[in-house]
Amino acid sequence: MKQVTICLFLIVSFISSAQIDRVEPPNWWIGFHEQELQLLVYGENIGKTTPSISYDGVSLKKVHKTESPNYLFLDLLISKNAKPGTFKIAFKPLKGKVVTYKYELRQRQKPAEDYVGFDSSDAIYLITPDRFANGDVSNDINKSLLEKKIDRKDDYARHGGDIRGIIDHLNYIDEMGFTALWSSPLLINDMNSGSYHGYAMTDFYKVDPRFGSLEEYKELAEKSREKGIKLIMDMVANHVGVEHWWMKDLPFSDWINFQERFENKESLVYSNHQRTSNQDRYASEVDKKGMTDGWFVETMPDLNQRNPFMAKYLIQNNIWWIETLGLGGIRQDTYPYPDKEFMSEWAGAIMKEYPNFSIVGEEWSYNPLLIGYWQEGANNRDGYDSNLTSTMDFAMQANIVSALKEEEQWATGLVKIYKGLANDFIYACPEDIMIFPDNHDMSRIFTQLNENVVHTKMAVAYLLMLPRTPQLYYGTEILMDDTAKPGDHGLIRTDFPGGWKNDPVSAFTGEGLSKEQKEMQQFVKIILNYRKDSKAIHTGKTIHFAPENGIYLLARELDNEKVVIILNKNAEPVQLDLERFAELGLEGSTLKNIISNEEVNWEDSLELSGEGAFIYTTKLN
Structure with missing residues (x-):
């Protein structure tokens, strides 16, 4: 007993x-x-x-x-x-x-009003940190984590890039003329393989030790601020990695979507990717559910934001990071996929605490109606208010690429750009829409434009002049490509040359770069550094003229500053008659070519030496 x-x-x-x-x-x-x-x-x-x-x-x-x-x-x-x-x-x-x-x-540490987000005065540099620079080789392998190797020959393995590598090269980012830095997620992805990209998070409060520590993340934020560079954090509200700590002991039976199928080891339900179901007045409930509740892949459980505890958790987590790092913005991944009522609540909660902040949501759509729907201030028929400051302009990006690739019908091509920009009437604030030549999920712009250097320069120059907030992907400035396997994500995220010890080529120093790469890098640097101080480009009036004879002109103006970009698709030199552009008020003015520093008189005509982008400004100094 x-x-x-x-x-x-x-x-x-x-x-x-x-x-x-x-x-x-x-x-x-x-x-x-x-x-x-x-x-x-x-x-x-x-x-x-x-x-x-x-x-x-x-x-x-x-x-x-x-x-x-x-x-x-x-x-x-x-x-x-x-x-x-x-x-x-x-x-x-x-x-x-x-x-x-x-x-x-x-x-x-500072009042809410001092958290100032990115806007059209900024130029954003997007990097994939595992592929940018390896500043600390001691953290390359962490034996306590599931993936225990690095292999730079494998495009889907980890390569060793880290936070220290970014810190070490902030001078490069600054000198290139960028004023904001967006890194794909730096939080831990303790997955078996293929999680170098950061979008399969396994702990929302932990920095991946292969990238560094929380203290190093704070150091990156502080040193970026010292250089006037805003730090944008990539957030994910839609899904986690299947190895997330809570997946082994879920708090509620509705913590994730289709949870019963996951727990019973049944076949999963994947998203139908019908993003229009968010706006479609005729959409069936099964299509709506298939869109928001379906999983991306079997290794990324889809979060149920309709669970009030999950909703609160995600909102508080994002506020915690804003306050901890002093962020200058958030980029929200896969914006249309979570519950859209929650996304309005999420953005509204953040903007209430930080009224001068910025959030950009990823809406991969080529339809301006869908892009505009998600922006704060949109006059949506269904009454939906997103509270979202910015979304991404995949539509205009596609127009630019399509226009420049049309070799035989150049006049028609340039009209595509002209008409594409004319769709700005749908946007509540076009200047806050994010424009880009490429990003971490799509082919490099140099590949998209069939490795045509001139067309790549035209694309980049044009979008940097638009009433938009521009973002460039690391390596665009040196013509990085994925031509061997167009669209292959591992190849799109190639290592930035010079980021690893003993790299034979370095984009940071110029060593080993081809003549064309150096010229492209300098081209981008000149435009970005001019743009940094150009109020006309930041907030000025925009006026453009319908393309004629393979030539398209767009102007930005504010007070005494006027900036003109001319896209010319003619291979041979052309004398451009300036009479049609009289309303710009430039007659008799002296303008400077931003790239060549050559001064020209705006009189009867202007000689364009051949195909390319020509940028002129009334600011001579």
């Missing part, structure tokens, strides 16, 4: 004991408009405890238990009178020892 009593006591003690493995967000700040904070607490049997808090200005309003015994969600109210400091949260089990956790409230 004595032995049985001892065994029962041990069993009861074991069941009633609890532990805390994580609390998220790991800290918070005083002074937000939203005074409620919801903590996710995870640990064995923590759901069987009763929590309590004793701290001036902080009250525990509600405790939520989950279907798993290992979670609690705590609703805290942080009053305006709360002071920075550390307080204890006590978790009392039915029997046994009370578990305590120290939680910190911090003072915000």
Whole structure:
């Protein structure tokens, strides 16, 4: 009998004991408009405890238990009178020892108004960090993670690029003329393979140790700010990696979409990718569900943002990163795929806390109606308000490529650009739309334009003059290509030359670059550095003239500054009659060619030496 009593006591003690493995967000700040904070607490049997808090200005309003015994969600109210400091949260089990956790409230480092996002005055440099530069070889392999190798010969393996590599080359980014930096995600992707890109996150609060540490991420943010470079963070609200820590112990039966099929190891339901179902007044419910709830791939579970705890978790996580890093913007991946009502709530919550902030959402559509639908201020018939400052102009990008590739019907081609820009009437704020020649998910612009250097220069020059917020992908400035396998993601994300020790070619120093690569790099650098200080390009009036005889002219003007770009598809020299452009008020003016520094008189005609982009400004100094 004595032995049985001892065994029962041990069993009861074991069941009633609890532990805390994580609390998220790991800290918070005083002074937000939203005074409620919801903590996710995870640990064995923590759901069987009763929590309590004793701290001036902080009250525990509600405790939520989950279907798993290992979670609690705590609703805290942080009053305006709360002071920075550390307080204890006590978790009392039915029997046994009370578990305590120290939680910190911090003072915000700067007022909300000082979080200024990117806009049309910026030029954004997009990089894939694993492929940009390896600044710390000691973190290349982490034996505690599932993928335990690097192999630069394998386009889908990790190559070793990291945060230190970005920090080491901030001077290059700055000197090129970029004013904002967007890196694809740097959070941990502890997946078996193919997760170098960062979009299969396995912990929303942890930097991938192969990229570096949280302190290095903060250093990148601080050193970027010192150079006037805004740091944009790539967020993912739609999905996680299947190795995410919570996938082994989900808190609710509706935490992810089609969860029952995942848990029963049944065949999954994949997204139908019918993004128009978000706007289509005739769309069936099955198509809508197939779009938002379906998984991308079997290794990326689709998150259910209709679960209020998931929704709160994602919003708070993004605010935590804005505050922790002092961000200058967010890029939200796969914007139309999550629940669209949640996305409005998400963007609205962020913009409420940071009124001068910027968020760009990825809408991969060639239809301006769909692109414009997601922007804040859109006059949507269904009354939908996205709260989103910016979306991405895949439509105009496609028009530019199509126009420049038309060799035989050049006049028709340039009209495509002209008519494409004419669609700006649909946008609430065209200047906030993000334009780009290429990105990490599509073929390099040099490949798209059949490796035509002149056309590549024309494409880049034109989009940098548009009433848009421009983004360039690393390597575009040196004509990087994926011609061997067009569209292959691993090849699109090729290593940036010079980012690894002993690279025979370096884009940072120019060593080993071809003449054409050096000229392209200088071409981009000149335009970006002019654009950096050009108020006319940032916010000026735009006027363009319908193409004639293979020539298209667009002008930007503000106060005394006027900038003119002329796209010429004629192979031979042309005398351009300037009479048609009289309304620009340039007659008798002296203008300077931004690229060559040559001065010209705007009189009766202007000689164009051949095919290409010609950019002139009234600013002579």
